[in-house]
Amino acid sequence: MAEQTVGQVHFSEVDIPTAEVDHREAVTGGLAASVRELVDATIRTTVDDDEIAAVRAELDLLTARLRTAQIPGPAGVRYNREGRSWGWGNAVIGQRNAIAPPLVIVHADDAETAHAEVTLGAAYEGPPGMVHGGVSALLMDQVMGETASQFKRLTMTGTLTLRYLRPLPLGPISIDCRVANEVGRKVFVEASIGNADGIAVEATGVFIIPSWAVMDEETGETEGWRRSAEG
Numbered sequence: 626m627a628e629q630t631v632g633q634v635h636f637s638e639v640d641i642p643t644a645e646v647d648h649r650e651a652v653t654g655g656l657a658a659s660v661r662e663l664v665d666a667t668i669r670t671t672v673d674d675d676e677i678a679a680v681r682a683e684l685d686l687l688t689a690r691l692r693t694a695q696i697p698g699p700a701g702v703r704y705n706r707e708g709r710s711w712g713w714g715n716a717v718i719g720q721r722n723a724i725a726p727p728l729v730i731v732h733a734d735d736a737e738t739a740h741a742e743v744t745l746g747a748a749y750e751g752p753p754g755m756v757h758g759g760v761s762a763l764l765m766d767q768v769m770g771e772t773a774s775q776f777k778r779l780t781m782t783g784t785l786t787l788r789y790l791r792p793l794p795l796g797p798i799s800i801d802c803r804v805a806n807e808v809g810r811k812v813f814v815e816a817s818i819g820n821a822d823g824i825a826v827e828a829t830g831v832f833i834i835p836s837w838a839v840m841d842e843e844t845g846e847t848e849g850w851r852r853s854a855e856g
């Protein structure tokens with residue numbers, strides 16, 4: 626495994642064929658989906674105290690089984706020689722992360738716009754019955770960051786500005802995003818999150834190609850970046 630550190634961000638090139646990555650994602654993504662159900666059930670269950678104690682004991686055993694073989698730290702961002710990249714622990718789209726909603730992001734062919742959808746349940750509540758404002762910010766930050774990167778360069782959130790227009794009920798939500806402008810290493814991105822009733826939150830962001838990122842003058846790609854297979 627080749628470790629590459631670009632500034633303070635670590636990437637790992639691993640020699641795993643894309644088919645194997647896809648297989649691992651299908652298997653562990655299924656596990657994450659089950660844990661996501663568990664999170665929802667934990668919030669909403671009304672079973673009695675004894676039943677909670679019994680379930681907890683079983684869960685602790687299951688967790689111990691998973692811990693018998695673990696990587697030493699977080700999942701990181703990895704890529705293979707076929708250009709497939711993956712970040713299994715990502716807080717928004719990590720395939721193995723039960724805390725991730727998980728958002729499905731579709732980027733336009735020109736990579737300048739993106740659309741994302743997900744259904745948010747009880748685990749994402751802020752005001753009663755409504756999406757937590759920080760969750761709205763989190764989801765938009767991810768979509769905006771990916772869109773700013775255009776899958777060819779490393780961008781980091783510099784400034785994210787949000788205007789909360791109206792409360793957003795839990796349930797199906799969607800995000801729209803576009804690159805508005807670019808000046809030097811600054812990429813200006815706009816996004817909104819809402820539902821069938823309209824937009825609830827608007828966001829503008831300045832995403833920055835860090836000064837320490839090494840850029841290829843011809844392609845505009847930064848080192849450490851590989852286009853993901855899902856694009």
Ligand SMILES: CCCCC/C=C\C/C=C\C/C=C\C/C=C\CCCC(=O)SCCNC(=O)CCNC(=O)[C@H](O)C(C)(C)COP(=O)(O)OP(=O)(O)OC[C@H]1O[C@@H](n2cnc3c(N)ncnc32)[C@H](O)[C@@H]1OP(=O)(O)O
Nearest residue numbers: 702766767770771774781782783784809831833834835836
């Ligand atoms: C987390 C990165 C992961 C990367 C993974 C890559 C590939 C993996 C594959 C999939 C992931 C795809 C995309 C990523 C998607 C989502 C990730 C979520 C986004 C995040 O969760 S990311 C974490 C939060 N984020 C930070 O952790 C940043 C901490 N911070 C810094 O690392 C530096 O602070 C930095 C780099 C921001 C700037 O450093 P620098 O040295 O390059 O800046 P410099 O001084 O050269 O300024 C150049 C021009 O930007 C202006 N400028 C500077 N700072 C500004 C700011 N904050 N706001 C507005 N404008 C700013 C100046 O005013 C100047 O403007 P002008 O040229 O006009 O004078």
